[in-house]
Amino acid sequence: MSRAALLSLTLTDFRSYTHATLRPEGRSVYLFGANGAGKTNLLEAVSLLSPGKGLRGSSLTEVGRRLPGEATGRAWAVAAEVQSADDAPVRLGTGVEQAGAARRLVRIDGETVPPGRLSDHVRPIWLTPTQDRLFLEAASERRRFFDRLVFAGEPAHARHANAYDKAQRERMRLLTDAAETGVPADPAWLAALEARLGQAGSLMADARVRTLLALQAEIDGRGGRPFPRARLSLTGEWEQLALDGVEPAEIELRLAAALAAARPRDGAAGRALTGPHRGDLAIVHADKDRPAAECSTGEQKALILNLVLAQAARLSRAKDAPNPILLLDEVAAHLDLKRRAALADELTALGLQAFLTGTDESLFDHLKGRALGVRVSELGLTALED
Incomplete structure (x- = not known):
């Protein structure tokens, strides 16, 4: 060390x-x-x-x-x-x-x-x-915060997230262009991008779950006093599959298939409506069984501080x-x-x-x-x- x-x-x-x-x-x-x-x-x-x-x-x-x-x-x-x-x-x-x-x-x-x-x-x-x-912020802010926690322990997570974002931008450009012009996008190109999204997305979901479990174990092992103990969960569909023990290769296939099926819907919406970019981090004050958003400012500060200290302890x-x-x-x-x-x-x-x-x-x-x-x-x- x-x-x-x-x-x-x-x-x-x-x-x-x-x-x-x-x-x-x-x-x-x-x-x-x-x-x-x-x-x-x-x-x-x-x-x-x-x-x-x-x-x-x-x-x-x-x-x-x-x-x-x-x-x-x-x-x-x-x-x-x-x-x-x-x-x-x-x-x-x-x-x-x-x-x-x-x-x-x-x-x-x-x-x-x-x-x-x-x-x-x-x-x-x-x-x-x-x-x-x-x-109190949008889910994107909590994802960004949690992904930094993941990246600190697993540097490869940043590479997978960047690959996912790049492929998603390319896919959405094809779908929105097709929706605007009426000319169908190249299905082979879309399939290749969705395969990349499936691979990178499954690895992202798996890394997030590993970090979630490690942090929860650290928090539980540290006790809750004087800092309130947090109960963590990830609400995303793909993270839930990883939490349920579904292998990354299977998640990869399911995600690519879901994206392929969602092409018309995503093109019309102008954004991808499924994938690990849609998940959220949920935090509950365990002792009060109350969502963190409903807690006092001091309790919220103490909850997130306890989470950061747990991260530091596990990384040490x-x-x-x-x-x-x-x-x-x-x-x-x-x-x-x-x-x-x-x-x-x-x-x-x-x-x-x-x-x-x-x-x-x-x-x-x-x-x-x-x-x-x-x-x-x-x-x-x-x-x-x-």
Whole structure:
């Protein structure tokens, strides 16, 4: 098991920072300061040490520092040094060399590599205020959230999801063109696309179910106090087949056949009405037997926090993969004193590095002596003495 931890983080022309360096030296960090001081920017920088768009999902031009009157963000860079228990520190870097660049560069120990290689060294898991509305948003937001949990444990899931999305766009283009022009689409081409959708979709459903079962077992094993225990389920037809033990090869055939039968309906609707892109994640407060959407804001925050902690715990036991780094943005805002204390104990027990933000230093009283405190202000980053 690789006990990965961030030793240093340096930002150049990133968001609100011209230049800044944070040196946690492997410790957990709590960042406090006024709204707009740049706390979340630091978490976003850590999140970009992994493939994808980071915790805000921003474009490359949004990330670069921008002064009033500048249309696009400047060239930017995030550099870090990561230490594991068994290896020498590794230097990671990502950014763009020119403003407006379409792709970001990634370097590991000075060598340019594909972004996917970052997963060998850093696995951030984040919880942000935008996810507070997870239970009230559309199903697509919950699918996206859950798929990130799946991807963290099974990187191939992202490849299967991308293959599914690409094939689905091509199929819908053929069907909508046929519906508009009255000229039938090539049936052989459609069949080939539906075969791809069946294969990728069955693998997606299977991976989602494996993750669901692993998370539920972790949550149940951890107990429900002081955080409420969640009961998880997936409502999708294809995930239910996987949950019932139907083999992926059989799901693949059934999905391809269902898509073939649905061609006229999908063409008329302008969207595919069956497939793993239609499923949803359902979360119930187990102790109250109440859907999360009907719970209080504090209960919802605690439910999703418990889910994220369960994810971190299960991933921390994965072999041949770096330990997760937790990014908890404004996580204490809706937690009472008891749960803030429990969170500090849980992070200590997990032995994972975490970065937390909040407006008030007192929110992190239970972490003092166990984590590095850093004041974030217009003057920069000021580390507190222990």
